[in-house]
Amino acid sequence: MTDIPAKAAASSASSGSALLTLMKLRTFIALIAVLVFFSIAAPNFLSTANLILMSKHVALNAFLAMGMTFVIITGGIDLSVGSIVGLCGMVAGYLVLNGIDLQIGYTVYFNVFEIALITLAVGILIGAVNGLLITRLNVAPFIATLGVLYVARGLALLSSDGRTFPNLVGKPELGTTGFGFLGAGRLLGLPVAIWILIVVALAAAYLAKYTPLGRHIFAVGGNERASRISGVRVNMVKMFVYMFSGFCAAIVGLIISSELMASHPATGESFELNAIAAAVLGGTSMSGGRGTIGGTIVGAFVIGILSDGLVMMGVSSFWQMVIKGLVIIVAVVVDQAQRRLQSRVTLMQMAKAG
Amino acid sequence: MSAAAGRDVILKLEDVSKVYAGTVAVKHANFEVRKGAVNVLVGENGAGKSTLMKIIAGVEQPTAGRILLEGEEVSFSSSGDAVNRGIGMVFQELNLFGNLTVAENIFATREITNRFRKIDRKDQERRAAQFLERLEAGIRPDMLVEDLRIGQQQLVEIAKAVSLDARILIMDEPTSALSAAEVEILFKVIADLKARGVAIVYISHRLEELIRIGDYITVLRDGRITGQEEMKNVDTQWIVRQMIGSDAKDFAKADGHVPGEEIFRAEDICLPRATGGLAVDHVSLSLRAGEILGIYGLMGAGRSELFDCIMGRHGQATGAIFIAGKEVRERDTTRRIRRGLALIPEDRQREGLVSILSVASNLTLASLSRFVRLFHIRGTEEKQAVTQMVRELTIKVADPAQEVSSLSGGNQQKVVIGKALLTGPKVLLMDEPSRGIDVGAKADVFRTMRRLSRDGLGILFATSDLDEVMALSDRIAVMSNGKLTGMFDRAEATEAALVAASALGHGPAPHTETDAHD
Numbered sequence: 077m078t079d080i081p082a083k084a085a086a087s088s089a090s091s092g093s094a095l096l097t098l099m100k101l102r103t104f105i106a107l108i109a110v111l112v113f114f115s116i117a118a119p120n121f122l123s124t125a126n127l128i129l130m131s132k133h134v135a136l137n138a139f140l141a142m143g144m145t146f147v148i149i150t151g152g153i154d155l156s157v158g159s160i161v162g163l164c165g166m167v168a169g170y171l172v173l174n175g176i177d178l179q180i181g182y183t184v185y186f187n188v189f190e191i192a193l194i195t196l197a198v199g200i201l202i203g204a205v206n207g208l209l210i211t212r213l214n215v216a217p218f219i220a221t222l223g224v225l226y227v228a229r230g231l232a233l234l235s236s237d238g239r240t241f242p243n244l245v246g247k248p249e250l251g252t253t254g255f256g257f258l259g260a261g262r263l264l265g266l267p268v269a270i271w272i273l274i275v276v277a278l279a280a281a282y283l284a285k286y287t288p289l290g291r292h293i294f295a296v297g298g299n300e301r302a303s304r305i306s307g308v309r310v311n312m313v314k315m316f317v318y319m320f321s322g323f324c325a326a327i328v329g330l331i332i333s334s335e336l337m338a339s340h341p342a343t344g345e346s347f348e349l350n351a352i353a354a355a356v357l358g359g360t361s362m363s364g365g366r367g368t369i370g371g372t373i374v375g376a377f378v379i380g381i382l383s384d385g386l387v388m389m390g391v392s393s394f395w396q397m398v399i400k401g402l403v404i405i406v407a408v409v410v411d412q413a414q415r416r417l418q419s420r421v422t423l424m425q426m427a428k429a430g
Numbered sequence: 431m432s433a434a435a436g437r438d439v440i441l442k443l444e445d446v447s448k449v450y451a452g453t454v455a456v457k458h459a460n461f462e463v464r465k466g467a468v469n470v471l472v473g474e475n476g477a478g479k480s481t482l483m484k485i486i487a488g489v490e491q492p493t494a495g496r497i498l499l500e501g502e503e504v505s506f507s508s509s510g511d512a513v514n515r516g517i518g519m520v521f522q523e524l525n526l527f528g529n530l531t532v533a534e535n536i537f538a539t540r541e542i543t544n545r546f547r548k549i550d551r552k553d554q555e556r557r558a559a560q561f562l563e564r565l566e567a568g569i570r571p572d573m574l575v576e577d578l579r580i581g582q583q584q585l586v587e588i589a590k591a592v593s594l595d596a597r598i599l600i601m602d603e604p605t606s607a608l609s610a611a612e613v614e615i616l617f618k619v620i621a622d623l624k625a626r627g628v629a630i631v632y633i634s635h636r637l638e639e640l641i642r643i644g645d646y647i648t649v650l651r652d653g654r655i656t657g658q659e660e661m662k663n664v665d666t667q668w669i670v671r672q673m674i675g676s677d678a679k680d681f682a683k684a685d686g687h688v689p690g691e692e693i694f695r696a697e698d699i700c701l702p703r704a705t706g707g708l709a710v711d712h713v714s715l716s717l718r719a720g721e722i723l724g725i726y727g728l729m730g731a732g733r734s735e736l737f738d739c740i741m742g743r744h745g746q747a748t749g750a751i752f753i754a755g756k757e758v759r760e761r762d763t764t765r766r767i768r769r770g771l772a773l774i775p776e777d778r779q780r781e782g783l784v785s786i787l788s789v790a791s792n793l794t795l796a797s798l799s800r801f802v803r804l805f806h807i808r809g810t811e812e813k814q815a816v817t818q819m820v821r822e823l824t825i826k827v828a829d830p831a832q833e834v835s836s837l838s839g840g841n842q843q844k845v846v847i848g849k850a851l852l853t854g855p856k857v858l859l860m861d862e863p864s865r866g867i868d869v870g871a872k873a874d875v876f877r878t879m880r881r882l883s884r885d886g887l888g889i890l891f892a893t894s895d896l897d898e899v900m901a902l903s904d905r906i907a908v909m910s911n912g913k914l915t916g917m918f919d920r921a922e923a924t925e926a927a928l929v930a931a932s933a934l935g936h937g938p939a940p941h942t943e944t945d946a947h948d
Binding site: 298 | 764849
């Protein structure tokens with residue numbers, strides 16, 4: 077008696093997993109579709125120079141989207157990332173130009189490596205503020221990060237009175253030169269930003285799959301109460317995801333300032349929306365518990381290639397927004413349809429088997 | 431009473447099947463519902479009872495087969511359709527809106543409005559009060575549902591179904607959260623409905639209850655109907671035989687091992703209630719290694735709250751706990767688990783499982799650190815532990831990578847137990863470990879409890895099932911109203927003494943559990 081349902085379950089599981097792979101490939105298919113379309117429609121699209129340029133654009137959104145993915149998997153949301161990008165860019169710019177005045181007639185200047193570390197720490201700190209608001213003071217993630225969005229943006233504007241920190245080349249005698257390396261430097265022919273993305277993405281994907289923390293992130297998003305009773309430190313997990321999101325945003329802030337060799341306080345406005353879009357496009361469920369880093373990266377590429385390709389084709393930016401919105405909606409609708417289809421196929425299998 | 435007059439069939443299911451993802455829930459069922467009678471439906475969990483009822487109530491549509499209402503073929507596309515044809519249902523999961531009042535819940539989607547389409551709150555509350563009065567529950571219609579005890583919520587659900595004035599009323603485990611007194615009231619209401627010619631379909635796991643109030647019985651096993659009889663022709667043995675195919679109420683025999691040293695002690699545990707008073711009232715108890723200590727008590731007696739205090743889930747709890755003589759000063763759940771405590775919570779769905787994760791991930795969720803080197807989860811070791819637990823607890827699953835929500839209730843419960851065991855506990859707290867699972871899985875759970883106690887674990891288990899507590903415990907503690915009101919050795923415990931102790935302290939209390947049998 078036991079082996080018949082077991083067999084049925086096995087056969088349905090195999091067809092289910094086949095569909096599951098198809099589901100995972102959904103974003104990939106979209107990626108290939110946009111690549112093929114633009115390589116036909118837009119001249120020079122497939123040139124190496126253009127591909128590298130595009131991947132640099134994509135990288136910025138991909139960083140934010142990775143942080144966002146973990147946050148969304150725990151069932152939260154982080155609206156503050158765009159502002160953290162802006163503020164961290166300003167922090168880096170300020171440190172390159174002014175150093176820290178110790179008020180005793182002494183000013184400390186840092187080298188570029190130290191500046192990068194301090195900037196990342198600032199990003200992580202703001203993430204920690206988000207996390208503390210959410211875990212200790214029980215503010216809803218949407219509200220907490222919305223508040224921090226305004227505060228961080230305000231601080232960024234205050235830091236320079238709304239002006240841009242220009243010309244961040246630094247002074248050799250102070251040891252502050254070389255800030256441009258992050259944004260413009262290359263290793264083995266690839267931009268440094270891409271290398272950083274690869275490293276962070278691999279680390280994040282590893283974390284999600286092979287560490288207890290990663291497992292706990294999914295568990296908290298799936299059922300917070302059950303996780304708590306199982307001994308998962310829910311508050312620590314949440315702190316981590318917001319701090320990681322802040323860390324990713326700080327990287328983006330650094331890269332943008334370094335690329336432009338200038339820090340502008342309005343940098344990163346509405347970046348959070350692109351990050352959410354990439355995560356959702358990559359299959360992250362807004363209700364928590366589901367999502368992958370790989371999916372999110374592919375999602376970021378789809379969005380990035382789409383907007384760059386449309387620019388190359390000369391499509392107006394107004395139309396670009398409409399198209400981007402439609403793509404996101406279609407992606408989620410297809411996702412839902414595929415889930416339904418999957419369960420229906422499983423049903424048929426079951427009915428046939430028993 | 432007018433039994434003979436009202437025995438014609440009002441609803442008939444012919445060759446009905448229902449297929450879900452993962453399971454065939456109902457296979458070619460033929461089922462008849464008779465007027466003015468209590469039509470009882472029993473079966474193990476996952477046997478398809480609830481599905482069959484949802485089909486009748488229009489919540490689910492059958493994959494195949496037909497439904498005949500008074501000889502006429504019908505198909506309900508929604509529960510609204512069924513309600514319009516006079517079919518009401520009390521659902522197993524409470525389908526209430528916690529943020530609305532009792533009256534608003536009772537009249538949800540059928541709001542009473544005045545001429546200007548405005549809801550007539552007064553009239554609704556007046557009429558709701560009439561239904562509630564019949565249930566003698568002491569529930570005011572203007573109370574918010576979320577402020578009620580689970581038992582009272584269940585009564586509201588029943589009042590809602592009764593208020594439909596249905597010809598066919600389906601009750602899916604209506605007594606699972608009711609006290610003995612509340613069950614009596616419910617039975618009176620059922621008798622009253624029966625006399626008025628209402629056909630009642632009654633589902634329960636509690637066989638004593640079924641035999642008492644049933645007129646006809648239908649037994650389901652694995653989605654098939656295995657027996658249909660008049661209640662007066664059957665006995666418990668017959669029902670159980672139809673349910674599981676063999677004779678059994680298998681509590682697993684005690685093996686006569688002698689408990690060892692004291693392994694756990696709780697001293698003076700107190701937990702304040704949000705509404706004032708104490709939910710756990712100065713409870714102290716001690717447990718020896720290899721001992722099973724049953725905690726008997728009614729709903730709301732404070733058993734679950736006591737467990738929560740022991741696990742460190744309430745910051746406001748006071749008192750001390752000791753494991754093997756050493757005080758546990760850690761106040762959070764994570765570190766108490768590390769000290770050797772593990773809880774199997776009462777509510778599997780909300781507190782036991784992360785339903786979208788796999789069986790394997792759920793099993794190892796509480797014990798991941800065991801498989802970790804530095805920060806890397808060693809896959810092979812984790813898999814080994816999972817495979818071993820699946821085998822040890824006989825969890826029926828084709829592939830541990832399957833989502834845990836695809837399992838039946840009994841197997842889900844085994845996953846929760848396996849998760850606790852993988853943490854290597856010294857003391858296991860089990861809150862209603864057999865609630866809502868089928869007879870076969872129950873027997874497995876009981877056998878596991880025996881085995882664990884033989885291996886030297888101390889087990890505290892809370893239950894409101896007298897048979898269970900009598901059969902399994904080495905000692906029995908009784909709780910009532912947050913207090914420990916009795917402590918018996920198995921040899922000296924009698925059912926009467928337990929019941930008496932479980933009713934102590936229920937004076938003319940905030941809840942009307944007194945004077946029910948006037």
